[in-house]
Each structure stands twice: as structure tokens, then as C-alpha cells.
Amino acid sequence: MEFKTHIRVRNVNVFYGKEQALKNVSVDIPDRRITAIIGPSGCGKTTLLKSFNRLIDTTDGVRVSGEISVDGENILDPKVEVTHIRKKMGLLSQKPYPLPMSIYDNVAYGPRIHGIKDKKRLDEIVERYLRQSSLWEEVRDRLRTPASRLSVGQQQRLCLARGLAVEPEIILGDEPTSALDPSSSQRIEQRFLELKNQYTIVIVTHILRQARRLADYVIFLYLGELIEHGTAEAIFENPKEQMTREYIKGIIS
Numbered sequence: 001m002e003f004k005t006h007i008r009v010r011n012v013n014v015f016y017g018k019e020q021a022l023k024n025v026s027v028d029i030p031d032r033r034i035t036a037i038i039g040p041s042g043c044g045k046t047t048l049l050k051s052f053n054r055l056i057d058t059t060d061g062v063r064v065s066g067e068i069s070v071d072g073e074n075i076l077d078p079k080v081e082v083t084h085i086r087k088k089m090g091l092l093s094q095k096p097y098p099l100p101m102s103i104y105d106n107v108a109y110g111p112r113i114h115g116i117k118d119k120k121r122l123d124e125i126v127e128r129y130l131r132q133s134s135l136w137e138e139v140r141d142r143l144r145t146p147a148s149r150l151s152v153g154q155q156q157r158l159c160l161a162r163g164l165a166v167e168p169e170i171i172l173g174d175e176p177t178s179a180l181d182p183s184s185s186q187r188i189e190q191r192f193l194e195l196k197n198q199y200t201i202v203i204v205t206h207i208l209r210q211a212r213r214l215a216d217y218v219i220f221l222y223l224g225e226l227i228e229h230g231t232a233e234a235i236f237e238n239p240k241e242q243m244t245r246e247y248i249k250g251i252i253s
Contacts (some may be wrong), residue, residue, distance in 0.1 A: 003030030006200040012066035021163045023224045034201045036215035044224040045204040053089040056084045090163025092176040097156035098147035103139050106147050110166035133161035153184025175204035220244050
């Protein structure tokens with residue numbers, strides 16, 4: 001299966017002080033597909049994900065080398081405007097972090113920062129992305145109530161709507177369903193499957209069943225090294241590397 005590349009990673013190394021978290025990672029991440037980064041805890045999954053939107057920069061003592069190209073632009077270049085990079089990427093964290101404001105203002109927050117002030121246009125944006133996140137019907141009559149009153153599952157869908165409202169190209173998910181109940185997890189997964197036709201989606205997951213359900217492409221990391229990558233079918237049905245086979249079978253974790 002042929003994929004168009006959206007994120008190109010070449011020889012990326014990440015150090016936290018003296019500890020090396022990623023070791024010479026090179027991989028191409030396909031456009032408008034769901035890529036799952038799998039591997040045991042502490043293997044570098046979240047480090048790789050946060051390198052894509054330069055959130056890794058906020059960690060004290062971090063050093064990054066190599067190249068990560070998005071749309072042909074090396075985002076690790078010191079001259080690159082970080083805000084410009086992060087606008088391309090919506091991030092869903094493990095736990096939802098709604099802003100301390102109303103449901104409406106959470107979704108309108110990003111567009112306002114980027115200069116949209118017209119109320120009618122903001123109303124349209126809020127409705128559009130709440131619908132895309134499968135939340136509109138549940139909150140349409142209480143848009144001015146605090147987002148903190150939503151359930152955890154609803155808050156995560158609100159954070160998805162907030163991320164989409166700045167019109168990113170890429171959605172990053174750092175174990176985005178780990179804090180959710182099964183029903184809420186299913187809703188987020190369903191949204192990802194529907195949204196992949198419009199966005200490149202990269203998720204970190206420690207749940208192999210979830211990776212099987214969602215992923216078109218899989219990256220397997222172990223102790224900071226890229227062991228294997230390929231289509232989900234190839235990785236789960238016919239992995240090339242012994243370590244990949246052992247991880248999928250649960251022999252190593």
C-alpha cells in the first residue's frame with residue numbers, strides 16, 4: 001500500500017540531560033491516515049509525539065538533533081516560528097484540560113487568538129467543530145455554562161473540538177482515551193476514524209487492541225529505538241522483527 005508522506009523524521013535523537021530518550025529515529029508518517037506509536041512505558045513514544053509540535057522544547061535540559069519535516073519544512077530548525085508549527089497540530093492529552101471558561105469560549109479561544117472577532121463567524125465555527133467532535137447535540141442549550149461541568153468524556157471531546165477549531169493539518173493524541181470510560185473511549189475512536197479523511201492523525205497508545213482497531217500505520221519503539229514500522233496489517237499479522245513479535249504476543253512489555 002502506497003502512502004503520501006506528511007511528517008518525515010530523519011536521524012532524530014532526544015536527550016533529557018545525559019539520558020537518551022530517542023536514538024537515531026527515522027520514519028515517514030503517512031498523510032490522512034491514523035498512525036499508532038506503540039511500545040512499552042518509557043520507550044520514547046510520547047517524546048517522539050511531542051517532538052512533532054515542539055512541545056518537547058518546554059522540558060528543561062532537553063536536547064534534540066536531526067530533522068522533522070512537515071510539508072517540507074524542518075520544524076527543528078531554530079529559525080522556525082514555533083507558534084506557526086503548533087497551529088498545524090491539534091493535541092489531545094491523556095487527561096482533558098478544558099480552559100476555565102464556558103464551552104463556547106473553549107472552542108472560540110483559538111480562532112479569536114488568530115484574529116477572528118465576528119460573532120456570527122465564531123458561532124458557525126463553534127457549532128461546526130462541536131458537531132465534528134460529536135458534542136453539539138449534548139451541549140447546544142448550555143454553551144455558556146462552564147466547561148468544567150461536563151463529564152470527563154465530554155471534556156475530552158470538547159478539547160478535540162478546541163483543537164480542530166484552529167484548523168490544524170495534524171491531530172496528535174497522547175493516549176487520548178486512557179482516562180475515559182469505555183463508552184467515551186469508543187466515541188473518541190469513532191471520531192478519529194471519521195476525521196482521518198481530513199487530517200493526519202498520530203496517536204500514542206499502550207493498548208494494542210486500540211492500535212489494531214484504529215491504525216493504518218504502526219511505529220514500534222523499544223528503549224528509544226525504532227524497531228519496526230509499517231502498515232498495521234504487516235506489523236500485527238507478519239512482523240519482521242523478533243522483538244516486535246514478542247511485544248505483540250505479550251512476551252515482553
